Amino acid sequence: xxxxxxxxxxxGLFVLLLVTSxxxxxxxxxxxxxxxxxxxxxxxxxxxxxxxxxxxxLTRPIVGFIDGVSNIAGLREENDRxxxxxxxxxxxxxxxxSLQTQLDELRKINDLAPPDELDAVTARIFSNxxxxxxxxxxxxxxxxDGILVGQAVIDEAGLIGRVDxxxxxxxxxxxVSDPRLGVGVRDxxxxxxxxxxxxxxxxxxxxxxNAVEPVHEGDLLVTDGTRFPxxxxxxxxxETASAEVGFQLISSVVPAVNLSEADFVKVIVGWSxxxxxxPVDEEQPARGNPLIIEQ
Amino acid sequence: MNRNVGFALGLVIVAVIxxxxxxxxxxxxxxxxxxxxxxxxxxATVRYLEPEPALLVGFTAGLLMDLLGGSPLxxxxxxxxxxxxxxxxVRDRADDGPFTVAVGVFALSVAAHTLFGVLGTLxxxxxxxxxxVLRLMIVPGLYNVVLAAGVVPLAxxxxxxxxxxxxxx
Numbered sequence: 001x002x003x004x005x006x007x008x009x010x011x012g013l014f015v016l017l018l019v020t021s022x023x024x025x026x027x028x029x030x031x032x033x034x035x036x037x038x039x040x041x042x043x044x045x046x047x048x049x050x051x052x053x054x055x056x057x058l059t060r061p062i063v064g065f066i067d068g069v070s071n072i073a074g075l076r077e078e079n080d081r082x083x084x085x086x087x088x089x090x091x092x093x094x095x096x097x098s099l100q101t102q103l104d105e106l107r108k109i110n111d112l113a114p115p116d117e118l119d120a121v122t123a124r125i126f127s128n129x130x131x132x133x134x135x136x137x138x139x140x141x142x143x144x145d146g147i148l149v150g151q152a153v154i155d156e157a158g159l160i161g162r163v164d165x166x167x168x169x170x171x172x173x174x175x176v177s178d179p180r181l182g183v184g185v186r187d188x189x190x191x192x193x194x195x196x197x198x199x200x201x202x203x204x205x206x207x208x209x210n211a212v213e214p215v216h217e218g219d220l221l222v223t224d225g226t227r228f229p230x231x232x233x234x235x236x237x238x239e240t241a242s243a244e245v246g247f248q249l250i251s252s253v254v255p256a257v258n259l260s261e262a263d264f265v266k267v268i269v270g271w272s273x274x275x276x277x278x279p280v281d282e283e284q285p286a287r288g289n290p291l292i293i294e295q
Numbered sequence: 296m297n298r299n300v301g302f303a304l305g306l307v308i309v310a311v312i313x314x315x316x317x318x319x320x321x322x323x324x325x326x327x328x329x330x331x332x333x334x335x336x337x338x339a340t341v342r343y344l345e346p347e348p349a350l351l352v353g354f355t356a357g358l359l360m361d362l363l364g365g366s367p368l369x370x371x372x373x374x375x376x377x378x379x380x381x382x383x384x385v386r387d388r389a390d391d392g393p394f395t396v397a398v399g400v401f402a403l404s405v406a407a408h409t410l411f412g413v414l415g416t417l418x419x420x421x422x423x424x425x426x427x428v429l430r431l432m433i434v435p436g437l438y439n440v441v442l443a444a445g446v447v448p449l450a451x452x453x454x455x456x457x458x459x460x461x462x463x464x
Binding site: 010014017020021023024026029040041044056058062063127128129132133136138172174178179180197198199259260262 | 311312313314315316317318319320321322323324327328329331333346347350351354357359360362363364365366367368369370371372373376377380383408411412414415418419420421422424425426427428431435
């Protein structure tokens with residue numbers, strides 16, 4: 001048993017630390033990505049990022065081995081699924097070729113230039129969050145490479161997330177699966193716009209406030225150009241749903257990107273949400289898709 | 296004692312780095328949940344520290360998790376300070392045997408993750424939006440018990456050896 005005076009002192013320290021933590025959290029939440037909290041994060045990143053990269057390179061083979069062993073059982077099922085998918089894609093390819101011809105004709109008619117290629121910086125993920133409740137990734141590029149808070153992060157399949165903190169040579173991505181991240185989307189099948197939010201799990205939530213048309217299972221959702229560059233694939237609708245009168249449409253979405261397999265990513269540095277509202281200059285067209293800017 | 300505190304802090308730093316490199320989405324995450332190595336290290340080391348340094352080690356571990364994670368600063372610091380405090384209160388029971396240690400680690404893990412989830416929700420983090428949040432509170436506790444089987448005896452051996460050397464000196 002501890003001496004009572006010692007115990008009182010430690011209880012006092014315990015309460016002091018709790019109060020300190022509470023105040024620190026309050027200030028950090030209130031500062032919302034600025035202030036002392038971010039300065040401390042930058043310092044911690046400068047100190048720990050090199051060690052984390054080293055740890056990542058050392059542990060990557062171990063993680064890969066364990067991941068491979070745990071996936072063996074699922075490989076046969078995955079193979080069948082992919083074979084089915086290939087058959088579907090071959091069919092789609094024929095349709096796409098036909099549509100491509102139509103699109104080319106429309107472009108000629110409207111005299112539209114193809115959208116500029118957006119500038120992007122390639123980065124590699126070197127660290128995860130520290131718990132299952134963290135839906136973040138750390139990448140090995142920062143302000144030195146032109147990365148800024150708010151920029152979209154993609155891979156070959158679609159949208160991964162958004163940069164929400166930047167240090168000199170590293171940055172933190174908040175994933176689309178994070179409940180705090182919202183993405184404005186457009187349903188390519190109906191052209192209805194809505195909002196996709198993370199749920200922390202495998203699926204996202206789709207909300208459409210003024211939808212007239214229903215959404216159908218398999219509809220492709222892309223970014224609508226409000227906070228992210230337009231046209232980036234976000235995911236596909238998982239359940240058919242329609243809006244009842246006076247209520248919003250709610251459905252769930254399968255993300256286009258398998259977040260657990262993301263390794264190399266691209267940060268789009270050549271686009272600002274402000275571009276979406278700028279008038280198109282014929283001499284110097286704004287970055288992004290001119291089709292969206294005109295809306 | 297100072298050297299033991301330094302050793303505990305060193306272990307905590309290693310644990311935080313390993314946690315972000317080894318565990319989580321895209322890394323080792325069986326059944327979509329991963330252990331909390333930092334918590335296990337805190338429980339294993341603060342048992343052998345005086346109360347005040349023990350609380351500071353818990354607080355520092357949590358603060359490091361906040362700095363290198365995605366949560367607001369102070370959330371894990373609060374949860375880990377509570378873990379350190381509770382460990383101090385029940386550390387005498389650890390001598391009862393490995394089963395008691397396992398139950399203790401599991402209970403502390405669930406308590407820490409629940410506290411973190413509740414506090415985070417109060418601060419607008421929407422942790423409970425995840426339908427699988429209950430699993431994320433409980434499963435890491437089971438993994439932590441497995442990790443503790445390796446970490447606790449190791450930390451016990453090292454900390455006791457350091458204590459013995461100190462008394463001899």
